[in-house]
Amino acid sequence: NLGWELGVLGKKVLLVDLDSQGNLTMQAGILRHDELNMTISTLMTNSIFDENLPNSEDVIIHKEMIDLLPSNIDLSDVDRHLINATMREFVLKGILDEFKAYYDYILIDCMPTLGILPINALAVADTVIIPCAPELWGIKGIEAIYNTIKTVKKKNINRKLVIGGILITKYTPKLKSTQEMENIIMEVFGERINIFESKIPSLSKVADAGKLSLSVRELHDKFTTKKDRESLIKAVDAYHNVACEIINK
Template identity: 40%
Template sequence: MSKVIAIANQKGGVGKTTTSVNLAAGLANMGNKVLVIDADPQASLSICMGQQEPDKLEPTIVDIIEKLVNEEEIPDGYAIIKHSDNIDLLPSNIGLSAAEVSLVNVMSRELVLKGYIDSVKDNYDYVIIDCMPSLGVMTVNALACADTCLVPVQAAFLPVKGLQALIKTIYTVKRRLNPKLEIEGILLTMVDSRTNYAKDIIAEVNEVYGKSIPVFPIQIPVSVRATETSAMSKSIFEYDPKGKVAAAYSTLTEVVMKNS
């Protein structure tokens, strides 16, 4: 059985793309076949996975959405790039911004992506969707076809404060569009465990949300090495395999697999 995980937060810079890349790599290292979908017009995920000029790529998720809207057949493997032995990538580019706007007038616009995901997910053990930093139509599409939503949040006051809107959206999607949707967990990222501030934020997240929503027992530490991986187009397991961030993402991978 395949599992579809949307990685979402309406605030940017909280580690969504880093988590998408490294969770995919961790799952692949454990022998799972993974499809990673870039659902953000900034195409950060595509760039992190080696596609340095995503705006020149054809076809991408933009073309898939166009075919879905026009009810055209999508050939097997269309737009999917083989990244490594166990990881495939469905890239994005800036054209996704226009595609999202065009979805506004489409019937059942929140479910456009669901048919496509349902048609390809059986080829994979995991499908990971890196959502854009908004609660727009594309993010709702991702949530509508996901089994779970993983929520990365920076260990800081404002990102944590913004969780309420996202959680409300997730439960609205669950109620109206996707009854099976669950929250995989809240993942605290960029944590400087040496500071009392970070400890206070972790305690607050567990206090406010932990009673009703899973909070991962592992936090992703702040690290310059982790930041450098984006420019190197490598996962943390390739770039700094013995570092603390690789150890944290390895533990996260184990928890996600245990939840499957």
């Protein structure tokens, strides 16, 4: 959704699915992603074993507002290969450095762990956006990724890496628990980390868009009644405003 809104704002965007579950790939409309012959796994495996990389056009999937480097279950094998790979933290960097000249933004969607694949993402990234639901475990996750980023910089894996901000998701401002968790996020991290002004609302229609392999804007535009469109416009506006915050930094 964030990539789509950057595309709406005229930016050329590449999404990289770095999760073996392939949820981003499926939301982009590739439902039978495990049948793909060419994925980010292909690029990384070939790089690890010093084999020729396939033509980028054989791997990239083009959508209206974004391009996608897809993923599937094969990425779990890459995770194992990386253990003994030379310069294992920089395999993804060697691949994505070739794409940087062609895109304004490359967004890497990582699995919710801190293993070697997310470290590869941190090695190539300029900025980290930390999505966080206003829940206790989400807040604990912020501290974990914050400490990991400090380690990445300390070990010279990527000294220029910065945290772009915490993006609060599943936001229901009328709930007391949401208000309490939001206050905790502000108190604990507000002085150390930027917190995006825009927040992603908790709406069942957002989940519906994912199930239909659409962005929230695409689903909004498909609705024919004002009532249905109004049910999604808050989410569309939220992602659009986050994209504007990123561009204007």
